[in-house]
Amino acid sequence: MTLSPKVSIIIPNYNTVKYLEETIQSVISQTYKNWELLIVDDHSTDGSIDIIRKYSDAFEQIKFLQTEQNSGGPATPRNIGIDNATGEYIAFLDSDDTWYKDRLSFHINFMLRENSNFSATYRNTFSENYQQNFEIQENKFLKVYDFHELMKKNLIDTSTVIIKKELIGDIRFNPDRKLIAIEDFDFWLQILKKRNERILVSKVQTMNYRLTGANISRSKLKMAKKFYDVISRYEVSPWKRLYYFCNYSILSLIYQVKIR
DSSP: OOSSOOEEEEEEESSOHHHHHHHHHHHHTOSOOOEEEEEEEOOOSSSHHHHHHHHHHHOTTEEEEEOSSOOSSSHHHHHHHHHHOOSSEEEEOOTTOEEOTTHHHHHHHHHHHHTOSEEEEEEEEEOTTSOOOOOOOOOOOEEEEOHHHHTTOOOOOGGGOEEEHHHHTTOOOOOOGGGTTTHHHHHHHHHHHHHTOOEEEEEEEEEEEEOOTTOGGGOHHHHHHHHHHHHHHHOOOHHHHHHHHHHHHHHHHHHHHSOO
């Protein structure tokens, strides 16, 4: 393994022309330079494709890919990105989020230092009326989630995740439309269960999560139903499902008051 392993960054995009250029620029501005960016468009109709082509024509590291037809969610675009990735590590970035400029440098060094194959960080949450953050404030606080801990609630933000590609192997995001907005949770669980792996989470904030009216995951009742559907795929015991769901409900109330 090289000291600066290549990172394949995957951005699924559908009609986010308002934010996409800012997201791409946050990748280009990274102090860590050994990366490729795969932007997978899901047949946008708002001018996003023009922005993607502008950057893919200007930067050899940026690749424009597209789904065969609109898939209705980010799972299929992310899978296409994974299939075409050439990096040793896979990083995910949503098309309306942005990264701090030292995000990749910090995170890759963190993974190498901790000998981690699967890790995430914290986020800064902002809206149109609040400022983004761009500077990393380091500390040593860590959390570790195994399969059973994560089943209590998905506390992993997709745009903060980096995974070693060989760990993913043949595992892919489930494109079932019933899982839209929670397909990432199902993906993490697949990896943890099949690979007997853990997620190492640093409390350091490395990205900006944008709150908009379009955030699919903000409906609490819908997300509770989706959460139960996912854990039911992994746990057959009704009592354990109830245990996980009660944990989810309690943690959701806590994080509704204090969003990290």
